Amino acid sequence: MPARQMLLAALLVGLALVIPQFASDYYVSFLLQLLMMVALAQSWNLISGMTGYVSFGHAAFFGIGAYAGTLLLQGGSPWWLTVLEAGAIAGLVSVPLGLLTLRLRGPYFAIAMLGLNEVGRAIATLWVDVTRGGNGITISPAILPSLSSNYYTMLLLAAAVTALTAWVYHRRFGLELRAIREDEGAAEMVGVNTTRNKLTAFVLSALVPGAVGTVYAFYTSYVNPSSVFSPALNIQMIVMVILGGSGTVWGPVLGATLVMILRELLWANFPALHLAAVGGLLLLCMLFLPGGLLSLGQSRRRLRAELAKGGGSG
Amino acid sequence: MAERADPILRTHDLHRDFGGVHALRGVDLQVRRGSITGLIGPNGSGKTTFFQVVSGVDRGASGEVWFDEQQILGLKPYEIYQRGLARTFQLSRVFPNLTVLENLVVAAHRHDAGARERALGLLERVKLQDYLQVRGEDLSYGQQKLVEFLRVLMSEPSLILLDEPAAGVNPTLRQTLWEMVRHLNALGTTFLVIEHNMEVIADLCTEVYVLSEGEIIAHGDFAAIRNDERVLEAYFGKARTPAADRGHDAHA
Numbered sequence: 001m002p003a004r005q006m007l008l009a010a011l012l013v014g015l016a017l018v019i020p021q022f023a024s025d026y027y028v029s030f031l032l033q034l035l036m037m038v039a040l041a042q043s044w045n046l047i048s049g050m051t052g053y054v055s056f057g058h059a060a061f062f063g064i065g066a067y068a069g070t071l072l073l074q075g076g077s078p079w080w081l082t083v084l085e086a087g088a089i090a091g092l093v094s095v096p097l098g099l100l101t102l103r104l105r106g107p108y109f110a111i112a113m114l115g116l117n118e119v120g121r122a123i124a125t126l127w128v129d130v131t132r133g134g135n136g137i138t139i140s141p142a143i144l145p146s147l148s149s150n151y152y153t154m155l156l157l158a159a160a161v162t163a164l165t166a167w168v169y170h171r172r173f174g175l176e177l178r179a180i181r182e183d184e185g186a187a188e189m190v191g192v193n194t195t196r197n198k199l200t201a202f203v204l205s206a207l208v209p210g211a212v213g214t215v216y217a218f219y220t221s222y223v224n225p226s227s228v229f230s231p232a233l234n235i236q237m238i239v240m241v242i243l244g245g246s247g248t249v250w251g252p253v254l255g256a257t258l259v260m261i262l263r264e265l266l267w268a269n270f271p272a273l274h275l276a277a278v279g280g281l282l283l284l285c286m287l288f289l290p291g292g293l294l295s296l297g298q299s300r301r302r303l304r305a306e307l308a309k310g311g312g313s314g
Numbered sequence: 315m316a317e318r319a320d321p322i323l324r325t326h327d328l329h330r331d332f333g334g335v336h337a338l339r340g341v342d343l344q345v346r347r348g349s350i351t352g353l354i355g356p357n358g359s360g361k362t363t364f365f366q367v368v369s370g371v372d373r374g375a376s377g378e379v380w381f382d383e384q385q386i387l388g389l390k391p392y393e394i395y396q397r398g399l400a401r402t403f404q405l406s407r408v409f410p411n412l413t414v415l416e417n418l419v420v421a422a423h424r425h426d427a428g429a430r431e432r433a434l435g436l437l438e439r440v441k442l443q444d445y446l447q448v449r450g451e452d453l454s455y456g457q458q459k460l461v462e463f464l465r466v467l468m469s470e471p472s473l474i475l476l477d478e479p480a481a482g483v484n485p486t487l488r489q490t491l492w493e494m495v496r497h498l499n500a501l502g503t504t505f506l507v508i509e510h511n512m513e514v515i516a517d518l519c520t521e522v523y524v525l526s527e528g529e530i531i532a533h534g535d536f537a538a539i540r541n542d543e544r545v546l547e548a549y550f551g552k553a554r555t556p557a558a559d560r561g562h563d564a565h566a
Contacts, residue, residue: 172424175412179420182409182450189369189403190421190465191395 005249009162012253016155020148032151032219034260039158039212040233041240041252042165047205048238049247050174051198052181053102056234057113060120061090061209062216063229067124069214070137070223079145079218083153083211090210091203098202102195105184114231121229136224139217150219157215161208166249168204177201178247239278243285245292254293321380322347322473322504323368323399328377330363330528337363338375339528345473350495350505352515352536355525356548361508362404364525365475369401370394381473396423400466401475404508406458406482408465410451414442417450417461421468429468436464440490456483463491467498474498476507480514492518512540524548 016035020028040062048054069086073079101112124131131137145153168174176197179187188194217223240259245251259278266274289295321344328341337360345351353361366372368379370391379387381399389397409417415433422429437443440460445453453461463479476495480488492514495505509515515522516536524532524539526548532539539545 172420175416175420178412178416179409182411183407185371185391186403186407186409187420188391189371189395189401189407191392191423191469192420193392 005166009159009166013155013159017152020151025147028147028151029219030260030264032147032154034257035151035154035158036212036216037236037240037256037260038253039154039161039208041237041244041256042158042161043205043208043212044234044237045205045241045246045248045252046161046165046168047198047201049241049251050168050177050181051201053105053198053202054110054238055113055205056110056231056238057115057117058205058209058237059228059230059234060113060117061094061206062213062233063117063120063124063225064093065090065210065213066217066223066228067131067137067213068210070139070217071130073139073143073214073218074137079143079149080153083157083214086214087207087211090213091207094203094206095199098199098206102198102202114234117229117231117234121225124225124229131225134225136222136227139221139223141221144218144221147219150215153215154212154219157208157211162249162253164204164208165252168201169249173197173200181247239282241292243282243292245294248292248294251292251294258293320347321345322382323506324378324380325364325368326378326380328364328367328375328379330360330367330372330375336528338367340377341525341528341530343523343530343533345504345506346521347472347504348499348502349521350499350507350519352519352522353506353508353525354510354512354515354522359525359548360528361525362477363528365401365477365508368394369399369475395469395471398469398472399475400469400471400473402459402462402466402477402479404477404481406455406462408450408453408458408461411449413447413449414453414461415446418465418468421465423469426468432468433464436467440464440487440494456487459483460487460491463494471503473504473506476505476509478508478510480509480511512536516540 016031019031040058044055044058065086068089069082072082072085077085097116101109101116104112125134168177176187176192179190179192180194180197184194213228216228236259240255241252242255243258244253244255262278262281263274266277285292291298323345325341325343328338329336330338341364353364355361363372367375367387370386370389370393373388375387377387378385381394381397384397386394386397386399409420412420414437415430418433418436419429422432434443437446442457442460445457450458450461459479459482463476466474479491483491495518499505507515507519519536522533522536522539523530524542524545526544531544531548532542
């Protein structure tokens with residue numbers, strides 16, 4: 001990662017570390033949700049932004065993590081270990097699912113993933129003995145970690161998945177993923193093992209949502225099928241990534257931050273309008289900035305380079 | 315490089331059917347190591363299907379494909395590429411949103427530490443060194459075809475299948491491309507070329523195979539196949555003999 005971006009990352013993490021020292025619980029809660037969306041959007045970006053395999057079902061891993069974490073915590077596992085275990089479970093589940101779904105391309109993959117999320121929700125609803133069905137599970141406050149513990153864990157997860165994305169992006173692996181996004185057939189023709197790369201990216205993209213789901217369950221102290229296996233949550237991930245810049249390191253961070261702040265500002269004053277505003281913003285972005293807000297900077301740099309080239313040769 | 319008698323690529327009884335259409339019917343073909351071999355034939359004769367099968371893109375064929383004495387039929391394209399057989403496409407397939415440098419580096423072997431330097435060297439050779447950070451889609455079509463050609467050179471393959479590499483390319487870039495082919499051939503790379511320009515085939519290839527309706531109907535040097543009646547019939551629909559030509563002139 002370039003030094004300037006490292007500095008920016010360090011500044012952001014430093015700021016996020018000290019905010020809870022002087023901010024009220026309201027703002028800490030808001031930031032926790034923002035960090036959650038950064039982590040989820042970034043995870044979605046790892047598979048969908050990098051390879052072009054648009055997943056409409058990543059909330060399934062979030063839901064699996066939320067239920068797994070809740071049950072493990074109630075079973076006596078320490079909360080911090082539960083977070084790791086839930087991430088690992090989501091990652092393990094993603095292996096056979098990836099092997100099955102990544103054979104599909106384009107809309108077929110998207111629909112298969114959407115179906116996967118619905119299957120998760122159905123299982124959570126119908127497996128009453130374990131999940132208590134539609135009533136959900138309330139976690140006893142006695143075993144829950146504190147708000148600040150949840151906040152710092154979410155910060156760690158958001159920072160970890162962003163660092164992972166940066167690492168992937170600047171490695172040969174990331175280049176191969178982007179080649180798959182551009183033209184999978186041509187990528188395979190120049191030696192890229194597309195099956196292995198897609199599966200690896202898919203599993204990496206499932207780990208953090210699993211862990212994030214657990215922290216979310218701790219934060220709300222309650223989990224039920226429709227709140228965690230939520231298609232709306234998945235759409236939010238997609239919107240944030242597209243808005244910020246798909247397949248980039250900072251796009252999901254920018255998109256998630258922007259949407260969450262907009263939502264917070266509009267929610268209180270214009271409750272009926274806030275979704276329309278986010279939708280409108282997305283529409284404008286897709287029409288005029290298909291590369292996301294980050295591409296604004298790239299376009300400017302390209303224009304400057306073009307002008308410099310023209311000036312040099314003229 | 316001097317040609318050697320042992321073939322680097324050998325196919326035997328290669329068949330590919332699409333429903334009732336027999337795209338390849340028992341194709342037996344040998345590409346001598348160190349040669350530039352031509353593969354010609356009218357449109358729809360099965361040339362590109364042959365490339366698809368040999369390069370692993372199409373895995374529905376039956377028969378045998380031997381590359382470097384190893385049977386490769388059924389292997390995946392990336393496995394075949396990693397063994398040293400690379401190909402280009404009829405229509406350019408550069409990665410549109412990757413830079414020219416990225417387009418090249420991604421095609422190098424995974425643990426190749428010198429990939430970037432090799433890419434720079436190749437780009438300099440064709441005078442595209444100023445285009446390193448230009449995205450694939452921002453290149454002209456001819457430049458895209460050239461970059462696609464350079465891309466397959468990144469893994470230093472021993473056999474390259476070129477599918478109409480000069481189609482849609484301007485004469486200057488075309489010249490550059492054929493010069494590179496000659497240069498690489500002199501260094502030991504073998505080529506199998508699909509090309510419609512017969513002057514190029516005559517100039518470049520030591521041996522030519524002619525496909526028609528999925529069958530090899532002739533092979534040999536260009537001088538031999540250009541007068542082969544089956545070849546003339548495949549291209550023109552009937553045998554053109556000097557006598558027939560004279561008769562035609564007389565009626566005109």
